[in-house]
Amino acid sequence: MTASEGAESLVRRGTVITAAALLGVAGVYVLAWGYTPIEARQGVAQKIFYLHVPSAWSALLAFSLVGIVSALYLWLNDPRLDRFAAASAEVGLAFSAVMLTTGPIWAKPIWGTWWTWDARLTLTLFLFFLFIGYLALRAALQDPGERARFSAVIGILGLLLVPFIHLSVYLFRTLHPQPVVLKPSRPSLPPEMLRTLLISGAVFLLLYIGLVTIRYGLALAEEAGEHGDAA
Amino acid sequence: MPEWLRLALVIAGKDVRAELRSRTAILSAVVFAALVLVVFNFARDPTALAAVDLAPSVLWVTFALAAMLALNRAFTVEKENAALDGLLLAPVPREALFAGKLLANLAFVGTVEAVTLPLFVLFFNVDLGTALPGIIGVTALATVGFVTVGTIFSAMAVRTRFAELMLPVLLLPFMVPPLIGAVQVTARLLAGRPLSEMMGWLRLLALYDLVFVILCSLVFTAVVDE
Amino acid sequence: MPSSDGPRLLEATGLRRAYGRRQVLRDIDLTVAAGEAVAVAGPNGAGKTTLLRVLAGLARPDRGEVRLEGQPLRRDSPEIRRAVGLVSHQTLLYDDLTLHENLTFAARLYGLPTPAAAARSALDEAGLGARADESPRRLSRGLAQRAAIARALLHRPRVLLLDEPFTALDAAASERLRDELRARREQGLGIVLVTHQLGEAWAVATRIAVIVEGRWACDETLAGSLEGFLPRYQELIGA
Numbered sequence: 023m024t025a026s027e028g029a030e031s032l033v034r035r036g037t038v039i040t041a042a043a044l045l046g047v048a049g050v051y052v053l054a055w056g057y058t059p060i061e062a063r064q065g066v067a068q069k070i071f072y073l074h075v076p077s078a079w080s081a082l083l084a085f086s087l088v089g090i091v092s093a094l095y096l097w098l099n100d101p102r103l104d105r106f107a108a109a110s111a112e113v114g115l116a117f118s119a120v121m122l123t124t125g126p127i128w129a130k131p132i133w134g135t136w137w138t139w140d141a142r143l144t145l146t147l148f149l150f151f152l153f154i155g156y157l158a159l160r161a162a163l164q165d166p167g168e169r170a171r172f173s174a175v176i177g178i179l180g181l182l183l184v185p186f187i188h189l190s191v192y193l194f195r196t197l198h199p200q201p202v203v204l205k206p207s208r209p210s211l212p213p214e215m216l217r218t219l220l221i222s223g224a225v226f227l228l229l230y231i232g233l234v235t236i237r238y239g240l241a242l243a244e245e246a247g248e249h250g251d252a253a
Numbered sequence: 254m255p256e257w258l259r260l261a262l263v264i265a266g267k268d269v270r271a272e273l274r275s276r277t278a279i280l281s282a283v284v285f286a287a288l289v290l291v292v293f294n295f296a297r298d299p300t301a302l303a304a305v306d307l308a309p310s311v312l313w314v315t316f317a318l319a320a321m322l323a324l325n326r327a328f329t330v331e332k333e334n335a336a337l338d339g340l341l342l343a344p345v346p347r348e349a350l351f352a353g354k355l356l357a358n359l360a361f362v363g364t365v366e367a368v369t370l371p372l373f374v375l376f377f378n379v380d381l382g383t384a385l386p387g388i389i390g391v392t393a394l395a396t397v398g399f400v401t402v403g404t405i406f407s408a409m410a411v412r413t414r415f416a417e418l419m420l421p422v423l424l425l426p427f428m429v430p431p432l433i434g435a436v437q438v439t440a441r442l443l444a445g446r447p448l449s450e451m452m453g454w455l456r457l458l459a460l461y462d463l464v465f466v467i468l469c470s471l472v473f474t475a476v477v478d479e
Numbered sequence: 480m481p482s483s484d485g486p487r488l489l490e491a492t493g494l495r496r497a498y499g500r501r502q503v504l505r506d507i508d509l510t511v512a513a514g515e516a517v518a519v520a521g522p523n524g525a526g527k528t529t530l531l532r533v534l535a536g537l538a539r540p541d542r543g544e545v546r547l548e549g550q551p552l553r554r555d556s557p558e559i560r561r562a563v564g565l566v567s568h569q570t571l572l573y574d575d576l577t578l579h580e581n582l583t584f585a586a587r588l589y590g591l592p593t594p595a596a597a598a599r600s601a602l603d604e605a606g607l608g609a610r611a612d613e614s615p616r617r618l619s620r621g622l623a624q625r626a627a628i629a630r631a632l633l634h635r636p637r638v639l640l641l642d643e644p645f646t647a648l649d650a651a652a653s654e655r656l657r658d659e660l661r662a663r664r665e666q667g668l669g670i671v672l673v674t675h676q677l678g679e680a681w682a683v684a685t686r687i688a689v690i691v692e693g694r695w696a697c698d699e700t701l702a703g704s705l706e707g708f709l710p711r712y713q714e715l716i717g718a
Contacts, residue, residue, distance in 0.1 A: 096472070096475050148426055148429070151425070151426045152426055154422070155422050155423045155426065158419065158422055158423075159409065159413070159419065159423060162413035162414060162415065162419060163412065163413060165498060165499060166498075166499040166500075167479070167498065167499070168412065168479075171475045171476070172409045172412075172475075172476065174475060175405065175409065175472045175475050175476055176409075176423065178468070178472060179402065179405075179427070179465070179468065179469070179472070180426075182464060182465070182468060183426065183427055183430070186430040186457070186460075186461055186464075187429065187430060189430070189457055190429065190430045190433045190434070190457065193437075193453050193454060193457065194433065194437075245500075256590070259590075260588065263584070263587045263588060264588075267573070267576070267584050270575075270576065270580070271573055271575035271576055272575075274575040274576070275575050330573070330575075335567075335568075335569035335571065336569070336571050336572070336573055338537055338565070338567060338569070338571060339571035339585065339588075339630075340588070341536075341537055342535060342536070342537065342560060342563070342564075342565055343557075343560060343585070343588040343589055344557040344558050344559075344560045344561055344588075344589065344590070345557060345588060346557055347554075474554065478539065478554060479532075479537065479538040479539060
């Protein structure tokens with residue numbers, strides 16, 4: 023199989039997976055509307071939580087993979103790892119953008135403000151900026167080897183930044199009691215909520231896999247197209 | 254003295270000597286810091302908030318912005334003369350090269366901070382009093398944090414076309430934990446709070462420094478070696 | 480195929496290097512013995528500068544190895560780098576430091592015992608003693624080149640690599656450079672001289688190697704005149 027044929031097959035498989043995942047998202051919608059109970063304090067608007075939280079998880083997963091794969095790249099020097107990291111970063115950017123837009127839409131009716139510096143939103147905001155920095159740097163470098171190495175460095179450093187952001191937010195909040203904000207992800211969720219949340223998490227994971235596969239395939243096709251099919 | 258330290262000091266010494274001759278980066282950064290302080294002064298409503306409430310944030314935003322100006326220098330000068338090759342050709346371990354650049358950058362940024370602090374006291378009428386040693390301490394701790402990451406990012410940014418724009422885009426997320434910690438500790442110092450209230454933040458700062466100094470020294474070779 | 484019986488100072492085997500998708504070096508072997516000067520010629524973009532950077536340890540080959548005095552050149556063993564010196568297009572000198580400070584800095588980087596004195600004597604030897612306290616930006620191209628060579632030789636490398644050193648030199652400076660390189664070669668230095676102007680290298684080289692599209696088109700001992708070689712050279716580079 024030549025490089026471009028391989029790329030096409032990846033894009034096809036990725037599209038199938040993504041389509042299945044999007045159906046899954048529709049399914050989650052249905053579950054959210056019909057199956058899960060309405061939350062006492064927050065009402066119907068709370069249901070966006072089933073999309074909002076898994077988006078955040080996926081963004082974090084995408085970013086963690088960028089970091090881990092970057093470390094592997096520096097060790098093994100395999101360009102496929104770099105391609106995967108770049109694909110994961112783009113998909114992660116999309117997920118964090120979704121999360122950052124659904125967050126305020128949800129927050130406004132419930133908390134009365136568009137934005138709050140709670141742990142999840144803040145972390146996702148940082149991931150968003152880190153993704154942007156990563157992709158901006160890649161766009162500014164022409165030499166593929168240099169681009170891969172520098173991206174890997176940012177990936178690794180960014181991954182290590184995440185626990186510090188978390189720690190900072192935690193310290194900030196324990197020392198600065200915020201107006202009481204209800205965090206819906208408490209451990210004692212009614213079973214229907216928990217199940218829907220987990221299903222949604224799985225669906226978003228599938229969506230991540232599908233989108234990254236497509237993106238990876240597209241990158242492979244681009245490279246193969248630039249230089250003929252000589253591998 | 255271990256060889257890597259000797260080399261780091263040689264490299265840092267060269268950078269400091271060269272900067273003292275041309276003085277471009279330090280002067281621009283100091284002037285910039287002074288201007289930022291002036292802008293802050295006119296940008297606030299003096300009746301709305303007491304100066305001392307705003308003071309830590311003003312000080313640290315100024316430090317952070319001025320640092321970014323100063324940071325670009327260390328690698329721009331190597332690029333101008335393509336002299337980085339000279340450093341890479343020599344039997345200098347890359348960790349020592351990073352340490353040297355880091356020390357030079359700390360010297361530059363530290364100098365800018367040392368000049369900015371008295372200006373800040375002057376413009377904002379802040380009484381440092383017994384808080385001064387503490388402020389110097391927390392400044393050192395936080396500065397090491399963002400200058401470490403800033404050094405490695407400026408080495409990368411200098412290879413791109415819009416280096417002055419790329420560095421802030423990359424660096425700002427990384428400056429947030431040291432900045433938050435520094436502001437929190439500075440605020441408490443100025444308010445005369447006991448040390449126990451700051452321990453969490455100080456530990457955060459120290460841990461950040463430790464993790465990133467080690468990590469950046471290790472990955473530095475990926476930035477400078479082809 | 481070394482042209483002298485001196486000890487092998489530099490041995491490169493199977494060098495391959497790509498930039499992105501462009502394969503720049505394809506299975507290059509090169510050996511340089513003491514007292515040899517190899518002129519590496521070829522058309523632009525053939526891989527000459529890349530080859531030099533790999534030999535100097537500034538670029539890592541994708542495959543293959545470089546050995547200096549028998550020791551492999553690797554990232555984790557910086558000491559090996561002492562054996563090589565490089566004179567590239569840029570002078571590697573800092574404009575904000577004087578010549579003397581520049582060379583003292585280089586001497587310290589290489590851990591020489593009396594850096595300032597070594598710098599002073601190197602500058603005197605190069606005829607730059609009088610200008611030791613000036614900035615490199617005040618020097619003419621020829622003098623800056625001399626300073627760059629003095630810097631490259633400061634730590635007494637066994638192999639000197641030069642990237643088109645005769646560019647933009649006037650006749651007198653070229654003559655001086657040729658004499659200096661010849662003298663050093665006779666003292667046992669190994670030289671690799673990249674050039675795309677054969678004429679300038681002819682008086683220095685003991686061997687000629689032509690690289691075309693990343694491969695050697697020829698690598699042989701210098702024999703005969705430049706005029707005699709030129710037609711063959713034109714043919715090799717496909718002019």
